[in-house]
Amino acid sequence: QKEVEQNSGPLSVPEGAIASLNCTYSDRGSQSFFWYRQYSGKSPELIMFIYSNGDKEDGRFTAQLNKASQYVSLLIRDSQPSDSATYLCAVIVDSNYQLIWGAGTKLIIKP
């Protein structure tokens, strides 16, 4: 069973601090990793993706990938109340390029 695991939270972070979200995956063959944000009652939207080991930065967001340890993380700097949402990790695990999704981590940014 190929799995993607996330802590369901909620993760509570003060406004202006760094929020750190983690995701682990079971398939060592996984090649592509995605972070989506989902506001309550809305559909998921892509924040960023990462393919290579190391860090990838996009504005206030940084994705970190460690294939040896099979985890991918998302850092949100200068957290804002508008960042309060559920963050979904998704991983491509097979040749059909279908995504396996984590259950998501609920993030709450406290003003």
Added chain:
Amino acid sequence: NAGVTQTPKFQVLKTGQSMTLQCAQDMNHNSMYWYRQDPGMGLRLIYYSASEGTTDKGEVPNGYNVSRLNKREFSLRLESAAPSQTSVYFCASSEVGGGNTIYFGEGSWLTVV
């Protein structure tokens, strides 16, 4: 630009009734998907269509059927609804396969009583 449009947004069904969820995308994407999302379980793939004329089962296909009517439209049918099919359903599309950004519709909230 409408993106991915799915209807209806809300529906209440009685056990045993049938219904079809409609989905259309205007981004000229080849691949389309139907997911369901349940609390604490994340998104689970029901069916997908890698290209016009093809459909394949996903992780949880039982109780559902799909039709890729043309490149734009991908419908999901519940032949005999069961309470276990109460969920939020998302249609999505992407250029080719899951390796490209997947764009989601707004979701359809289905309750089976």
